[in-house]
Amino acid sequence: MPTVPILMPQLGESIAEATVVQMHVKVGDEVWADQEVIEVETNKAVMSVTTLCNGIVAEIRATEGESYAVGSILGLLEVTEEEVTRTGVDTMESLEAKRSMPSQSAAASDSKESNLHFAVDGDDYEEAPAVVPSVKGLPVPTGTMGAHYISPRMRARMDDMGLREADISAVVGTGAGGRVTVEDLERFLDYLQDWPSSTASPMRLAVADAMRRSWTRPLANVGIPVLLDRVLDHRRAQSPKPGLTLYLLRAFALALAEQPKTAGYFIGEKIVHPRSFDIGVAVQVDDGVVVPTLRKVDQLPLKDLVAIYDDLVDRARRRRLTEADTKGGIATVTNFGTFGLTSGMPIPLPNETLILGIGAGVKKPVWSDQVEAFLPATEAGLFLTFDHRVVDGGGAGLLLKRVCELLQHPESL
Incomplete structure (x- = not known):
């Protein structure tokens, strides 16, 4: 009897493999078309592998707890010739016959001339593997080399x-x-x-190198509006007056202390979490940016941070920072609103997962439930860029929302 493979299907556009969680059938079981026979788990969800036709389970090749690439054979079904004709499924016999046929690309490779750009002779050069279809014709890239290869x-x-x-x-x-x-x-x-x-x-070269390394990660960005009137009112009553960026630093550190998993480092298969909530502040200097670090921002109240912050920023602008002043930060705050910018996507340093940016405050009419009318308010955009390997959009959004809540109570900072 013909045999039909049970293949690991394409379970999502960016999913290359899945882990077998549970087998719902055993050898000898009779199954029907579209029956859920294997439960698998991806990095997104738990899903089911179904059969394409009626048949008898002839072989189970998958093992629970093991991961398999899209297109892998997880098992085999024995089916009748009539079922193959009715459904049009590919049998193992037909798939093996297709693989044994010489491909056009292989024939074309025989005629390639020597090409120094590949540092190999044409006779030894292999064409990149073709795209192999998986279940129901969805394309599955299988290691093509592409234009990113450098000889x-x-x-x-x-x-x-x-x-x-x-x-x-x-x-x-x-x-x-x-x-x-x-x-x-x-x-x-x-x-x-x-x-x-x-x-x-040298400063521009250092910035360029840092940004190149940063952008090798999957970075994402979320934003939210924040009202600044309470912060501005609180600031006017202080002496000396804290900078707006310092309020943001303090709120950011407190939010991170409550949600420390958002500030981890992704190392291999581990996420390393911070021991101390030291936050950097981006300071614009000639032809670049430097980032001095404030230590234990979550532990020191705002009034105790003012002198430390002012000293660091002053020395940063004069390029008088020591190596210790710029090390050990877990995240950075940048106030690009000082340039009149209302939105942006700052990029975190290579050794950091997060960077929080704030745009320029703009007067806007904001609805007040208390007086049931629109009142003038100062609103700014708050933007968080994050390493998507460590934090998802929901976690980043909750962190950003918490920063906004803390800024509405500046007296507690």
Whole structure:
């Protein structure tokens, strides 16, 4: 009798594998089309693998607790010829026959000439694997190399010139699969030769390097409006007056202390949580940004932080920070509202999971339930950028909402 595979289906656009949680059938069981036979778990949810036709379970290849890639064979069904004809499913026999047929891409690879851009001869070069369809025809990428591949020759030329992958992102590749070749790079540099240019300062190089490393992570951003009138009123009554950014620092640290898991580091299969809630503040300087760190912001009240904050910011602007002043932060606060900006997406430092930004305050009519009328209020946008591996949108939103709540009670800061 023909056999039909039970395949791990494509369970979501970004899901490459799933873990078998429970088998609902055993060898010899009779099953029906669309019957749920295996329960699997992805990083999003628990789902079920179903059968494509009627049959008898002939073999179970999956093991509970093990993970399998999309397209993997989890088991086999014995089916009748009539069932195969009725449903049009692929049998193991037909799949093996398809695999044994020579592909057009393999034939084409035999005629490739030697290409130095790959640092291999054409006879040894393998075409990238084709996209293999999974259950019901959904495409499953199977390790294609694509334009991101950089040949050893290209890598050596980039090293000679001090270039990184981000530096060649504007270069249009003419190599196989869109790869950038040495000739493509040389043509691009010749094209730019007559353009005006300047030498990047050490500060700009440091910022560029940090941002390149930061952007290797899956970063996301959420935002919420916050009313600042209570903070501004409280600030006017203080002497010396705390900066608006310091209020934000203090509220952020208190919120993180309540929700410490949002500020962890993702290391391998672990999330390492902070021991102390030290928060950095972004300070604009000539040709860059420096980030001094305030220590134990969750433990010191606002009035005790004013002098420490003012001293750090002053030394940062004068470029007089020590190495210890800039180490150990778990998150950063940036006030880009000082430049008149009302929204933005700040990028966290490579060693931090979070950065909280605030835009410029704007006078707006805001509805008051007490007087049942619109009243003028100062509103600003609050934006949180986070490492999506550590925090999801819901967790980031709850953290941001808590910061807003704390800012409505500045006397408690």
